[in-house]
Amino acid sequence: MSTLKGSGPQTFDGPTPDDALHEAAALQGRDTEPRHGKGKAAPMLAADGTPLKKSLRRALRAQKMRALLLIAPLLIFILVAFIAPIVDMLFRSVENEIVADTMPRTVVALRDYDADSGEVPGDAVFEAAYYDVFIAAERKLHTRLGTRLNYEQTGVSSLFRKSGRGLDDIGEVYQDQFKDLDGDWDKARPWAELMGDPEWIADQEAWDKDKDGSMPRFRLAEGISDLLPRTAEHYRIFARFAQVEEGDSPLKEEPWTAVHTALYQDLAEVDVSSYTGPGAERLKAADALVASPGFKTVNFKEAFAEIDRGWTEPAIWQTIRLYSPKYTSGYFLNAVDMEKTVDGIGMRDENERIYGLLFKRTMFMSLVITGSCILLGYPIAYLLSNLPVRTANLLMILVLLPFWTSLLVRTSAWKIMLQQQGVINDTLVWLGLVADDARLVMINNQLGTIIAMTHILLPFMILPMYSVMSTIPPYYVRAAKSLGATNWTTFWRVYFPQSVPGIGAGSILVFILAIGYYITPAIVGGTTGTFISNRIAYHISSSLNWGLAAALGTILLAAVLILYWAYDRIVGIDNVKLGG
Amino acid sequence: MAIESQAIKRPAPFAAGVVGAAGGFLGIFVGASNGSVLLGILVGFVLAAAAAFVAMQVLDEGMERPFKWGLLGLITVGGVLLGGLPGLILGAIFGWLFGWFIYWVGMGRYRVPLPPYLTAGQVLWHYSFRMLCGVIFVFLITPILVVMPLSFNAQDFFTFTPEMLAFDPAGYSLKHYKDFFTSTEWQGALRNSLIIAPLATILSVSFGTLAAIGLSSEHVPFRRAIMAILISPMIVPLIISAAGMYFFYSRIGLQGTLLGVVLAHAALGIPFVIITVTATLVGFDRSLTRAAANMGADPVTTFFRVQMPLILPGVISGGLFAFITSFDEVVVVIFVGSANQQTLPWQMFTGLREQISPTILAVATILVGISICLLTVVEMLRRRSERLRGMSPG
Numbered sequence: 021m022s023t024l025k026g027s028g029p030q031t032f033d034g035p036t037p038d039d040a041l042h043e044a045a046a047l048q049g050r051d052t053e054p055r056h057g058k059g060k061a062a063p064m065l066a067a068d069g070t071p072l073k074k075s076l077r078r079a080l081r082a083q084k085m086r087a088l089l090l091i092a093p094l095l096i097f098i099l100v101a102f103i104a105p106i107v108d109m110l111f112r113s114v115e116n117e118i119v120a121d122t123m124p125r126t127v128v129a130l131r132d133y134d135a136d137s138g139e140v141p142g143d144a145v146f147e148a149a150y151y152d153v154f155i156a157a158e159r160k161l162h163t164r165l166g167t168r169l170n171y172e173q174t175g176v177s178s179l180f181r182k183s184g185r186g187l188d189d190i191g192e193v194y195q196d197q198f199k200d201l202d203g204d205w206d207k208a209r210p211w212a213e214l215m216g217d218p219e220w221i222a223d224q225e226a227w228d229k230d231k232d233g234s235m236p237r238f239r240l241a242e243g244i245s246d247l248l249p250r251t252a253e254h255y256r257i258f259a260r261f262a263q264v265e266e267g268d269s270p271l272k273e274e275p276w277t278a279v280h281t282a283l284y285q286d287l288a289e290v291d292v293s294s295y296t297g298p299g300a301e302r303l304k305a306a307d308a309l310v311a312s313p314g315f316k317t318v319n320f321k322e323a324f325a326e327i328d329r330g331w332t333e334p335a336i337w338q339t340i341r342l343y344s345p346k347y348t349s350g351y352f353l354n355a356v357d358m359e360k361t362v363d364g365i366g367m368r369d370e371n372e373r374i375y376g377l378l379f380k381r382t383m384f385m386s387l388v389i390t391g392s393c394i395l396l397g398y399p400i401a402y403l404l405s406n407l408p409v410r411t412a413n414l415l416m417i418l419v420l421l422p423f424w425t426s427l428l429v430r431t432s433a434w435k436i437m438l439q440q441q442g443v444i445n446d447t448l449v450w451l452g453l454v455a456d457d458a459r460l461v462m463i464n465n466q467l468g469t470i471i472a473m474t475h476i477l478l479p480f481m482i483l484p485m486y487s488v489m490s491t492i493p494p495y496y497v498r499a500a501k502s503l504g505a506t507n508w509t510t511f512w513r514v515y516f517p518q519s520v521p522g523i524g525a526g527s528i529l530v531f532i533l534a535i536g537y538y539i540t541p542a543i544v545g546g547t548t549g550t551f552i553s554n555r556i557a558y559h560i561s562s563s564l565n566w567g568l569a570a571a572l573g574t575i576l577l578a579a580v581l582i583l584y585w586a587y588d589r590i591v592g593i594d595n596v597k598l599g600g
Numbered sequence: 601m602a603i604e605s606q607a608i609k610r611p612a613p614f615a616a617g618v619v620g621a622a623g624g625f626l627g628i629f630v631g632a633s634n635g636s637v638l639l640g641i642l643v644g645f646v647l648a649a650a651a652a653f654v655a656m657q658v659l660d661e662g663m664e665r666p667f668k669w670g671l672l673g674l675i676t677v678g679g680v681l682l683g684g685l686p687g688l689i690l691g692a693i694f695g696w697l698f699g700w701f702i703y704w705v706g707m708g709r710y711r712v713p714l715p716p717y718l719t720a721g722q723v724l725w726h727y728s729f730r731m732l733c734g735v736i737f738v739f740l741i742t743p744i745l746v747v748m749p750l751s752f753n754a755q756d757f758f759t760f761t762p763e764m765l766a767f768d769p770a771g772y773s774l775k776h777y778k779d780f781f782t783s784t785e786w787q788g789a790l791r792n793s794l795i796i797a798p799l800a801t802i803l804s805v806s807f808g809t810l811a812a813i814g815l816s817s818e819h820v821p822f823r824r825a826i827m828a829i830l831i832s833p834m835i836v837p838l839i840i841s842a843a844g845m846y847f848f849y850s851r852i853g854l855q856g857t858l859l860g861v862v863l864a865h866a867a868l869g870i871p872f873v874i875i876t877v878t879a880t881l882v883g884f885d886r887s888l889t890r891a892a893a894n895m896g897a898d899p900v901t902t903f904f905r906v907q908m909p910l911i912l913p914g915v916i917s918g919g920l921f922a923f924i925t926s927f928d929e930v931v932v933v934i935f936v937g938s939a940n941q942q943t944l945p946w947q948m949f950t951g952l953r954e955q956i957s958p959t960i961l962a963v964a965t966i967l968v969g970i971s972i973c974l975l976t977v978v979e980m981l982r983r984r985s986e987r988l989r990g991m992s993p994g
Contacts, residue, residue: 083819090814091826094807094870102833102867105844112847396736403733417975418737424971424978425744426928428948429964433743435952436750436758436961443746446759452632475743507722536837538931543952553839560843560935570847573840584835588828 106577113570116348119340122165123152127344133337141337146320147285150187154278155257157184159265171565172350172359173339179330186327190318191277194284197316201309202302208274214299215255216270217241224271235263238270247295250282284310284317351571375555375572382552385470386534392474393481393530394523401485401522405492423479431540434472438463438544464546472544477533481526484591488522525591532583536576552576605716608708612656615706616649622701623648626694634682648698656706668699685767744968751776751961758958776962786959789947796858796933796943797926800865804922807866808873809915813907815874816881827874834871838931841868846935856938864936865929869922876921880914880985913985917978924974 066075120127125148133141156162166180198205205211212221216238223236238259245252258279259270287310292303309315324331342360343350350360357373358365367373400419404412422430437443440459448454462468492515500510538553545554552572559569624645631640655667672695679691704710714723754773755761763771780786811830815823833841845864846855854860884907892902908915930945937946944963951960 080819083817084821087814087817087820091811091820094811094830095826097803097807098830098833098867098870101863102841102845103829105846105848106836106840107844108848108851109840109844396739399729399733400736403729415737418741420975420979421972422740422744424924424975426945426964426967426971428928428930428945428952429747429967430743432948432952432960432964433747437743437746439758441757441759443750443759450633451629452635452637475739478740507725532835532837536839538837538839539949543949553837556839556843557931560846566847569843573843576837577840580835580837580840584828584832587835 109570110574110577112567113351113574114347114349115567116343116350117346118165118168119343120346122156122161123149123340123344125149126152126340130337130341130344133341138334140321140332140334143319143321145337146324146331149324150190150281150320151254151278153180153183154187154191154276155261157187158261158276167564168567169339169343171354171568172343173335175330176336176339179328179336183324183327183331187323188277190320190323191279191281193316193318195277195280197309198280198283198306201305204299204302205280205306206274208270208272210299210302211255211275211279212259212271214297214303215241215244215252216259221271224269227269235267235269238263241297244297247290247292248283248286251279251286254279254282287311351567352574354568355571355575375552378550378552378555379575381466382535385466385473385549385551386531388470389473389477389534390481390527390531392470393478394527396474397478397481397485397526398519398523401482401489402519404482404486405489406494419479419482422475423483427476427539430476431472431543434468434475434540435463435544438468438471463544464549466545466549468544468546469541469549469551472540473534473537476540477530480529480533484525484529485519485522488525489519492518521590525587528583528587528590532580532587536580605711605714606708607712609656610706610708612653612706615656615702616653618705619652619698619702620645620649623651623698630682651698652702652706655702664703668696668703671699671702672696686765689767747961747964747968751958751965753958753961756958758961776957776959779957779959780962780966783959785942786944786947786963789942789944792941793927793944796861796865796941797923799862800869800926801919801923803862803866804869804873805915805919808870808918808922809877809911812874812877812881813903816878816884830874831871833868838868838929842932842935845932849936855936856941858941861933861937861941864932865926866922868929868932869925872921872925873915873918876918877911877914880911883985884911913981917981920974920978924971927970 064072066072068075126145129145129148130141133145153162156165162180162184163177166177169180170177195206216224217240220236220239224238227235238256240252240256255275258273258275262268262270262273283306287303287307292300292307295303321332330336353359353365355375357368357376359368404415404419407415435442439445440461440463442463444462445454445459449456449459454460462471496514496518497510500514501507505513535551536553537551538557541549541551542554542557545551553576556569556572556576559565559572624641626648627640627642627644628637629640630644631637634640651671655663659667672692675695675698676688676691679687679689679694681687683690710727711723714726718726749764750758750760752772752774753761753764754771754775761771765771814820815827815830820826841864845860849855849860849864854863888906888910889902892906893899897905928945929943930949933941933943933946934949937943944967948960948963951957
């Protein structure tokens, strides 16, 4: 049974433009060579009068273009459907925009914070964190950020979840006092008139949901952001959020309590006596209230501490500071059992190191599987390549049938055979070789994975070995024997070296396939027989730590690509053989 | 002309020893199932050695056929006494085997297929090697063979029940197949598989064939790099492809859609199409297309009337590879698909993880049937194309 050979060197009987081009160049080179003072010969011409060289080059270019045009659709398809996702995954393994996106003010405020000092940052940071977490909670993003930071420091997740609820209390203190002064401070319309551009208010009033599509974009009233900078900023954020995310008109929605907090902060600092716009009286009264000694205020730091003591520990601030850049090596460090700490990069605690172990186990088990495939595949390939073609073809079916059978069928067959109440154990018990209460444990451990995967990958070892061995001429072996070599010497010194390329090709193929295996270890591997891919799947679907999954995937991919490169160098990608 | 090896009758004690050893080996199992391994070995050895001795020493050569029948009968009766109906079948098999083995060893027939100059050690090695290969073949094929009878189990067990081993018809039933054909879940999964796989195959075959033709023309810039990219879906571990596609397709809204799964599977099938079609194109005689062009056919006509019929076997086997890739694929569909795209392998995977029902075995048997059909088609196509290639020049 001969193999489907890859497109190796191609043979062409007919002349091609390329050949002709070389020929023409050679001819011209000879002709143009100034010899014995002769003049330059005229260039050869094609039938239409253009120089032959030019016309041939044009034909060659057309041929190249046609080939590329034929390839282009597929190449684009693969780039979009396959390469782009891989690149996206690589990007995800370093991407860390969530911290800077969700807590922009805190990140800025923390810039001057000395993480090594071991002290809690100042009030400015807590103020920034108040607004950031408040807005994030309104957008329901704070739990996501909490989950993200929880990968780096346990406990952060619950900290954020609690704070999302608790921060409302701060604003409510101010809201209540303003409301008691004037009921308008808790109403949507007066707020909108104070903060919004009159033109916008008119537009928004005229807006009809069914006719006009999206709402007119909120605009701040002129000069208000100079007068009340914080209030204006947060009212604008609120208004845009109400318009875009919830589809509500800011004219009908009372603002968040954070806006009241901002108002208090502004009034405590600025003088509003010169203000004459809408609601001026109300604002001045509020200013007077804030200035009055009985006005209740809340300290941000204390409020945070009240929600959770965790906020008063430097660790959380250090973590936020460490992970504030848009790109991070954190996932990669995590994937190799390291972590970023204040003192720099260090190994994780002994009991938290799992990935190094998993990588080592994946490598080790893949090597064992490759080794057992060589051991089992070599005799078969040898036998097949030395039998008469007809018998070899028949026996080849026994190799190809498993190759073509669904992976899940083979995996489930092994599960059935290996389990404790399974076929092998039952047979052994029936034969009396194993006691009924001492059935062998062959599944949900490394042994199960190794047996099942060796079986599944064996055809990938046999087929390349076979195709190499069937090209080894038999007369070397005969010559060695007739020169007096023993059987062993003949095999080891003459036959084996010629079969090494087959072993190499098969081994790399099996190893590449083995280290990325997911299904079989997931079904028969239990906890000790799982691979790194199972961990990747776990992080994607269960723990949702996509960044870590991407980092682990990138490391695995790098290993595979190195092997792929080696395979290409040794075997050539287009010499991959399929079946027979 | 090679010198033929002759079958020379061996001394009776030699035959008795060898056959006795085999009998002793068998005795281990018989003895173990009946209580005493040691006794089993001893009895096995003595009985087999005695049979061989009688056949070689006492009976003359004309008695071969009656002796074999007699031995078969005796061992079968012994099997029935020891193990009932299964014992009958095993007894018959081993009775025949021993009859053949005694004469094969005793008459020196094992020498016939080998060159006459081999030493005894080499002959022993030859047959041990064959035995070893036999064991490996058994390892390769047993898992597939075990699944089939188990799928007819009348009980919800994943192992052979005593009724099955006793060949009691009550131990067998088609209920798992009935489950498969009546359960809406499995039928939905089958339908999804039958929608996704052909669509993905059509995509990868049409793109792949065009590209393979482009790649096989000799002036392709960056041929190596392009080839590396096109083959990469086969090399990159599935879990990485799945993860990448999951992230990326959820960004562009393809995650959880039929289109997303089809695109993903088409990408995975493309390397197989590329490999098989380029392999076929190696043997394609390019002067045929030039001749067609010379006679006035436009490129499209040339492609469909001249090139396509000749490379069709390669295209079809590439398509079958792509089909089976998609039809068998679990990892990517789990991540890229949603519950609406649950395919047959996905359903099996969940079934295996949660141990729901042996319906999986019925499905497995059906899938084995499908793969046998596909394998047959691919092999036939391959041979046909080899034959054609052998005849056509170049």
